[in-house]
Amino acid sequence: MVSRVIPVDPFDLVIFGGTGDLARRKILPGLFRRFCSGQMPGEATIVGAARxxxxxxxxxxFVREAIVEFGGGRHCEDGTLDEFLKHIGYVTIDARGTGGWDDLAGRMRDGIVRAFYFSVAPALFGDIAERLxxxxxxxxESRIVVEKPFGKNLETARALNKTLAQHFDETQIYRIDHYLGKETVQNLMAVRFGNMLFEPLWNSQYVDHIQITVAETVGVGGRGGYYDTSGAMRDMVQNHLMQLLCLIAMEPPARFEPDAVRDEKLKVIRALEPVDYHHIVRGQYGATDTQPGYRDHVENPRSTTESFVALKCHISNWRWAGTPFYLRTGKRLKSRSSEIVVVFKDTPHSIFEEDAGRHRNVLAIQLQPNExxxxxVTIKEPGPGGMRLIDVPLDMTFADALGPEAEEVPDAYERLIMDVIRxxxxxxxxxxxxxxxWAWTDPIIEGWTRRGEVPKPYDSGSTGPDDALMLMHRDGRKWREIRS
Incomplete structure (x- = not known):
């Protein structure tokens, strides 16, 4: 299989926060890889802007060091990196003042796409938009790329949207969620809408339940100050898990076009029922002999912020009426894994003996680490001795199915930045x-704040609080094992 690389038009890209961690780890190495692939044109210019x-x-x-450290070291020895660096410039800028803006304006070219990446704190979004x-x-032809968090609640999200709308049209605003740039997430739409096999079964008549898990092995680390005012619900559920839920549950759009797809995602969010507090579990990881716990990381011994959330929700529409969706995410869990699992119902009648066992078809979409x-699929176990049934996977792990080219699949940020240019x-x-x-998330957060709930402790390296297991056990179900 040969992947097709389509170059984008010439562009000027300005990275506000160009010396920050995101730029160093993801944006700059990603742009370099696009340059190496031939997708970034020779007329493109990249300008870092920071204090x-x-x-x-x-x-x-700075860019060279970032690419050597986080870009995999490819093409660094044959002069490609030197060629890429010729496209790089820098402006020292004051986001809330006047310094550097005239210099930046002088570097922009007329008649081509201008993209401005806001890799800065949300408090600076309005100031930068105003000065642009x-x-x-x-x-x-200008586009702005906005990193999460998109507000802290509905009120602040509305205020942020209003601020950006004062200077840019909605068609110019790109709110980036890197999860949506992952190859498997997009393959989810291909599997659903490109195969007659699945779409007729994609409803409450045939699907028993759906699980969405985003598990991390790391703690909050150096993000303690931000995280303790946010928590897993705001940091992960409201955006990443919500977007995955929308893609798995939405109706087929009329066309694969931006607004058609986003219209269907919006219908899913608006159809979500309020979540009963009995169907929510919050947790907070504890310390080990060698590592500090959550409260140590955030330097708040009385913190009631959750590092783990599990919840059960329902979508009130004809397709999904009665089908539960189980969502969970947490830090310091046993493995790093992001997975969507569609569990189909049992056959209406089994012709086999009871000792053949209970078997279900399960579609598992692994987002990371191995996409x-x-x-x-249920088959007969080989060998004599009667009809014994076992489950075997039809596997399309990209690294195995697509060979070495799977390793060349673009990083999510690479894909999304190129989509901005397009x-x-x-x-x-x-x-x-x-x-x-936010309108769906806010009442959940307000509810446990009003009740004064404290997150359940859980051991680092575990699967989360025991109450999360009970959330499924009460329904006669169980979580799929978190696996790397």
């Missing part, structure tokens, strides 16, 4: 989506 005092040469040194407008940097899709908003959230997600 640090640097000139072009010192920033190029005031200094004439915003053109009809791929498996479908569990002007394709399909994999980006619209403002009304963000507000609808």
């Amino acid at each position: 640090s005092e640097m000139d072009d040469d010192s920033y190029r040194t 407008h005031n200094y004439g940097l915003a053109t009809p 791929g899709i498996t479908l569990g 002007g394709n908003q399909t994999l980006f959230m619209r403002g009304d989506e963000v507000e609808a997600a």
